[in-house]
Amino acid sequence: MVRYGMVIDLKRCIGCQSCTVTCKQENGTPRGIFYTKTLVKEEGKFPNVKRTFLPVLCNHCEEAVCKKVCPTGATEQREDGIVLVDNEKCVGCRACYVACPYKNRYYLPKDDRLKKGYFGKLTPFEEIKYRNFKEGTVVKCTFCHERVDRGLDPACVDVCPTNARKFGDLDDPKSEVSILLSERNHFQLLPEMGTKPCVYYLP
Amino acid sequence: MGQEIVHKEEWVVSACNLDYNACGIRVKKENGIVVKIEGNPESAIGKGRLCPRGSAGLQILYDPNRVNKPLIRTNPEKGLNVDPKWKEISWDEAMNIIVEKLKEIRETDPRKLVMQGTTTAANTFLGMGMAFQEAFGTPNEFYGGGGLHCGNGAHLVNGVYHASWSLVPDFDYCNLAIYFGASKGHGAGHNANSIMLQAADARVRGMKFIVVDPHLGRAGAKADKWVPIIPGTDSALALGMVNLLINEFGVYDAEYLKLKTDAPYLVGPDRRYLRDRETGKPMIWDPVDERAKVYDDETIRDYALEGVYEVDGVKCKPVFQILKEHVSRYTPERVEEITTVPKETVVELAREFGEKAMIGSTITIGGKSYPYRPVAAIYFRGSQGHKNSVYNCISVELLNQIVGSADVPGGALGFNSVCFGYPETGKPRWEPKKGKDGFMMTGTWVVPHHQPFPIPEPRKPQKMGLNDLFPSAMHSFVYGAPDQEEIWQEFRLEYRPSVIINFGSNAVMSVGDPEPIAENLKKYDFIISFDIYLNEFTNGFADLVLPDACYLERLDPSPNYPPILNHPGGLGKWTYQIRQPVVKPLHDRRSYSEVLLEIAERLGLREALYETLNIKFELEGKYRLDPERKYTWEEICDLVLKNKFGDDKGLEWFKEHGALTWEKKPDEVYWRWRIDVRVPLYWEFLYDLRDKARKIVEELGARANIDWSFYEPLPDFKPCPSHEMEDEEYDLYGFYYREIRHTNSFTMQIPWLDEVSVNDPYTYNIEIHPETARKKGLRDGDLVWVENPHGSRVKGRIRFTEGIHPKALGFAACAGHWCDCQPIAKGKGIFFNKLLRVDWNHVNPVNLNLDLCVKLKIYRAE
Amino acid sequence: MTETARVVVKFFGFIMDVVKKPEIEVEIKEECSVMEFVHRLADMFGDRFRERVLTDCGEIRDHVRISIGKEMVDKEDYEKRLIKPGMNGEAFKLFVFSSQMGG
């Protein structure tokens, strides 16, 4: 069985947000929607201060609580673990959004952003991309399943200038992600929530 | 999910241009619409990855705020906030106007033309822009903020020491890199994207990073240690480390110093080299034969580095001896006083640098043995952006020189100083060579005909910026000086510039205080501006705006040439690539290069332009442009490529393949010991420069108050005006830093970048230490004014961080657009440059580099 | 060799404000080196030309380039390369670059 996951090396990440921007480019997400972004945290006192960068995205959890609470079956999980929202079925109740402990889902509000785009009127790029969006539904990271199905890495993995993000099959002990997890210390976000996230971090 | 049937999917290989690095890209089109830009994995430039700017580029293509038609100003009034009342005209009308204006000055005095550009697109105007300038016959170019806010001083010093534009640690083998105001590998500057990966690999490998900087920033965040410092005092810290290394720990690479530098050259009591009467060559002391010999005498058995010797009755000392004495003043205590770096830290830094240098060790790479010095001291914008620009850079560089880590495995590498060429044609090819006094001359340089060494002879100013009188200056503050006319009168400039051809630069925002710049710009007769967006410069002062093609609509035959500017350094591969139109220029947009070609044709400058292009692009034999016939831009690009790579690798080949990649050899990267060149620790030639320049200044009777003490051969800490500011009200040092998400200011109009900038705690805010703020009764997020002692002030929000020196305020990039023509960028971030004074007192007297730190007071707005 | 001949001299670049004419003809009686020829031009055009093209010690400045017809003359060959009467219509081309730095 294939179980897709991501391993993010925090030693490499410099918080540049190229992943954030490229995800927006790949998916054409509307204004204010970020399937991924990198958080900045500062600790310590001058001059012994540490600033760390933490990229976050949907964890494509093994125990996807978002899926359990979805009343219409819009949130589905593929065999390989990728969690997707079918916006034909989504009624915008936002139960999933409330249930997700990571808040990595976005509600696409009923406003003018799908009509006006970023510039006040849609660009040819936005006209193509916005066909995939429906206002009043919930959207989130798709692990770039269309790319993955074609044998490519997700866009944010492909672009990362520091090679901080790796994607692969967690069930295959020979995959790069599995090897990294066996070689280096790692953690998941909020493991206590029992969601079994498939995004891992190397400190 | 709305499934769209894709009729036609197409990929085009090209090069990015969101800054000057021109990383390889591949661009996807669906039914002719650009839908995705990715890195080109076939290219060594970017290695298939993109920085955030490169990832956001496609929003430029379809931005409805782009200029799409030629525009003529109908409001004769000019000024910072004037509505130009643009009127659309045809290209034909526009060309007629341009040709008429240019014909007039070409016939009367071609010097009146100023070519102005932006560093962002350096790799475009380095080709056609400069060739046009030379063909027209004007000495005047001004690269927007580029000249004043680029690496001016660092480039010169890198050129002298490494035959390259800039410097990186050898990420493959280095074990300790100390950065002085540099962010190499953390997202900004040269090879920004490429070296982020190299730096990350080095971190994972265990290379130690120490960052000396007034703020933590991105480099500091990833460093093992951050050493906060008062802005502009880098030289004091570096000289303090040099002092400890040679006087306290006795750690230096004697062999390197003897054979690769002027350390053994004898200096007399007149502080000049002792020269051989006959040959004029510098002399050294051979302690075995106990006599002085010229430095390249084949009978030399050893070189004295220390001591006092008598030659023909003259007492003299080797440079190294003088350096030892010179740096002894930089005790850890004194360094702490100047820099606020604790004296224990100074000692620790020096000790670690010395220990990790592993002097005497060697390493085998590719079957060959090289000296191994896995330490590097790196300087860039931060250290060089001060009145003490030249000395700050030299001081840091001395660390590399003392331990012999220049261009050897593990050390500080100039990038791509040597190239053996594409194996099949042996082109392009360059390597440093020996010049006067045995010193290195670069093998190639970004701007031709003006190498860092030897520095050309100063002459009576012909350039409006006086930078031929101060010939190590790349650019000049005179453009924005409030007393510009007085300066020109004093220096007897024979003409006044009257026409500008601008290429994308927003000179109103990118130089300094905009008020005097505005007054200066009003004096021009006609300003032509190629732009993708209107901006504060065009709206305020341009007479004619031409809709330029953006990087996705343009053909450039050599975006990464010469590679000392923007090709990744260190081991790896070489790539030569082109930039080609991914789509035909939309609307009435036209590419700058094509338009200039046509202008030259209509001005009757064909022969001149072709000849300068022949020289610029090094066209030889049958590839030379022949003035008997007329070429299109495409044909010229084809010849440029074939000339280098052979008849089968012309434009067609490159359009299809995009990038030509081949292996780099270790001997191209680690060349220091293979090539017989030395570098100066003691810049004796500054005396010649000073004497000649001073003589001219005196002859002209100019009253300019130039501090000639900056021309002493050994570096010193010299205070910026901000260090000497006594008024206690202005108690904080303002400085700006390059932000990873922006290139100068034009990227702020890109919505995706704007969004991530707004979400970032610092990009559009002022960094302040919480204690500093509290003492002034300020809270996190407060709206404040910051004001300089001359009454200029700017407004912004403060953001608390422990990652800034309590005596400093940090500002990102060149923000603060106010014009409606860039609605996304408008009102975002802080217009720091407004606080900068652009005058004699704030420039380095050797390279005219503008001082970018300023004393400020801060108070709540509202 | 006493035939007089005319050498076509073309000027390019940052010298146009001094020479005014992009092209002149210079009469020479016997062959001379490129270096000597440039000094002759300097005598013809005066100090402003000299300053632009030659250093204080009379050397051709680094940012001056010279070609004869289609062929660039190497810096090292300024003393050796000869300007001959009847250069077969090959023009002597003098480029003065403005010695830029930048970026």
Ligand code: SF4
């Ligand atoms: S692109 Fe890579 S380095 Fe940049 S923020 Fe994302 S994960 Fe971090």
Ligand code: SF4
């Ligand atoms: S991160 Fe949230 S949205 Fe994603 S699978 Fe887990 S619970 Fe669901």
Ligand code: SF4
């Ligand atoms: S996997 Fe794809 S959708 Fe998810 S964050 Fe990365 S780029 Fe965005």
Ligand code: SF4
């Ligand atoms: S470094 Fe420059 S050229 Fe490379 S991707 Fe970023 S913006 Fe583009």
